[in-house]
Amino acid sequence: MTRPDPSDLGRADSWEGVRAVVAGFGASGAAAVDNLLHLGAEVHAVAESVNPKILERVELLEVLGARIDVHEGATSVLPEDTDVLVVSPGFRPDAPIILAARERGVPVWGEVELAWRLRDPEHPAPWLCVTGTNGKTTTVQMLDSILRAAGLRSVAAGNVGLPLTEAVMDPEPYDVIAVELSSFQLHYTDTVAAESAVVLNVAEDHLDWYDGPAGSEVDPMVGYAHDKGRIYQGVERACVYNAADPETERLVREADVVEGARAIGFTLGVPGPGMVGVVDDILVDRAFIEQRTTSAAELCTFEDLASTAPHFIANALAAAALARAHGVSQSAVRDGLRAFQPDGHRIAVVAEHAGITWVDDSKATNPHAAASSLAAFAPVVWVAGGLAKGARFDDLVRQLGDRLRGVVLIGRDRGIIADALSRHAPDVPVIDVDTDETGVVAGDDRMRRVVAAAATLAQVGDTVLLAPGCASMDQFADYAARGDAFAAAVTGYVEEH
Template sequence: MGALMDEVDLVSRSIAILGCGVAGFGAAAGLLGSQRILRPVHILDETSPSQDASSKQDERYAVLRALGGVIHTGVDIDLPPEVDTVVASPGLPLNHRWVVAARERGLDVWGELELAWRARLLGGSPNAPWLVITGTNGKTTTTMMTDSIMKAAGWASLAVGNIGQSIVDAVAGPEKYEVFVVEASAQQLALVETMSPYASVVLNIAPDHLDYFESMDDYRQAKARVYERTQVATLWNDTDPGTLRMLEAADVVEGCRAIGFTVATPSPSMIGIQDELVLDRAFLVERRTHAIELCEVSDIRPMAAHNVLNAMAAAGLARSLDVAPSAVKQGLRDFQPAPHRIATVAIVDEVTFINDSKATNEHAAGMSLSSYSSVIWIAGGLAKGQDFAPLVRKYATNIKAVILIGRERELIASALREHAPQVPIFEISDAPAESIMKEVVQQARAQAAPGDTVLLAPGCSSWDLFPGGYAQRGEAFEAAVRSAVSQSTVGQV
């Protein structure tokens, strides 16, 4: 089917958006705002309108109604009979009754990314290439790094997806962009059917979201879908062989290349490191005998081993579009890290306080722990079905003491008692969000000595204590640190 027929197919459908959270609202607003859809767009949401007309949800309903959307709310509503396509928001379980009913009726079931790929034909940049990034950890950082590099190269670039602006709203809008840098979660990828990235990467793979997917294999298969139909370059992580296996099983466009990135000296068709330089032996004709310097390792920040891998992935995606090495270097230097990612909050009496609240799974927590040698580790929250025993076994020698918070802290405590019995454990009972971090920091200061790192890398999601998510958790930690040391000599970073 050609682009024109694809466009006719989309605008002629009767579409229902399932869920009206951030993603669902963005998808509906993008479709309706294009003013190209010929049939009513239905929005189904289990949240009922509140008595407070100024609530965020009621504001969303009002906007969508003004654009011509048909709103259905309540826990008992069913799919409208005229609908032929449903778009499931990323947070909606795949076994939700609406999704089940749609499949029983033989309807097309898309996700946000699939809708966006089709809806790009309605916008001002239908032919802009997509650089698509997924992985258990590092997605946002790599997306922002790639966007920074593309902008340094002079491209009109926009970072979208699981970051910032709704991807449907962005690609269906009239603005003209030369490239979209797309952060994609497993939930978004699970329902992809036709998306064809210009280049794609799986940064790493580790157990996560097992409260959403029925098994680790289902989660892995969802992530692997990013490689399907990739046109020019698929990138894989040499330190995580599972990413190569995922790539090897993918059905890519003929001629698409597999490009590795590694912390070792790169072989041909790889990006790697030698003598503190990041070298490209992939995107040059003489790659069997030569390499091109992209940047110095010191140009990458925050400085941590896993972040160097993120930077090499970003560089590889940009180089697939022939971006000059000088732009890679400048883009990485210009890059501003997102909050709550291995951010140094303060240095007090030679004790460093690090906020890595975005470490919401054990794999991310492990990458943080690997960066420091004597850690007062702050962990806990909602474990999402994870097993912490491998993490504790691997990093037991890095951990000096552990402070546990959150509903499922006992899972981590049990792993520590079995595999690191020498490590003291301090449990902070549940308390209001505004006060719990004060207790945490007080206990951390009592355990820390010069040279230690107090590390907030919870390995869990935060919704049990912090309804504002990992950002609220990180902000509470930073506020508690600054309050606790306000009378001390503080080296702010």
């Protein structure tokens, strides 16, 4: 008997006889397994390791009929008779299991692509999609807050919040879904078509993921930007772009969209017709009002926002543009932004003591994010370093070096930052706390030394800013653990002084 082709199936079809392999067993992988089982597919999940938080769920899914293999090498081989491979976004395109699927003609989907195919045909909630090197999570959460303020049943999903398969399979349909998508997730999409979408910015990040084979001359930024641009494909209403980032506008121009879809720019300056932007201390709309050629409509004031950092305002404008494209009122934009408070470790003031402000922006995990954070403060003692992921820091130091009182370096790739500082800001004092005569500093003592070193550099009126510009996994479980360690060390320092 011929097995059904999963590419022809949706939520209303029986998936009985389909042999699905799910590679990776994080939150999105577990959700994919769960919903494929619900549809009647035979599911084989493979992973090298499992998050302890979902071990109980693994056991439940095995009871429901999934075969789950978790061991070293489990994701290296594609099982025979696989009809579809659903991969975690962490898998590079040259991973053996993906190469095997391509060679055999087996469809390769991400959980995002699976979710799009499983939308309820009777109530297909539109997706408002956000990507970019930085600001994705904040923008999506702002957007969700605005949509809820408008009385819509909304949820933040995708790379933040609820896995998308869970969102689309909810028995009570959502009115609209605010979707955060990483470049990795977008790489494994084919048919996703957002109602409206935004690329907030495109800067160096995750270039190690996009590196070609050894000796390849392929520019990893080309692949990275291409995947970001996938978010605009098939857009129905609005392609929102950053007027300060020409690459985002280029991606809009190259996108194949539904006829009638509009290009909407956002700017921190005074907006032209067809844009949203800022006039004095007011966020305004000149895109979604009838008199946009001659006037602007107020959306909210700076006082309505949790922060007036430039990148925070830019995120608010992007969220407002997506919401307005969906038909949300000006007052709902204001109320949603007024109610929004960012998650921890995003430009969070930890302490103000002896004339010095200590700020935790551990979420700044690449140079572009660190630059945005540095631009909001001056003078700054900058705490930086970690895993650079192939990124460089020359542009950041060249542009913002004059704001630096000093720099404290940590992490494996701190030498990359030190080299950029020596080339472009040689007079800025630098303290490396990760090495001394005895070698590497261990454990919690690292952040205590960071704070003590920063205190020797800071003067009254300065900001000590943890904006590492790098990932954290060389020394911490994640960026939150890094931020927590910094905050605890600052608190201890303040109590002692």
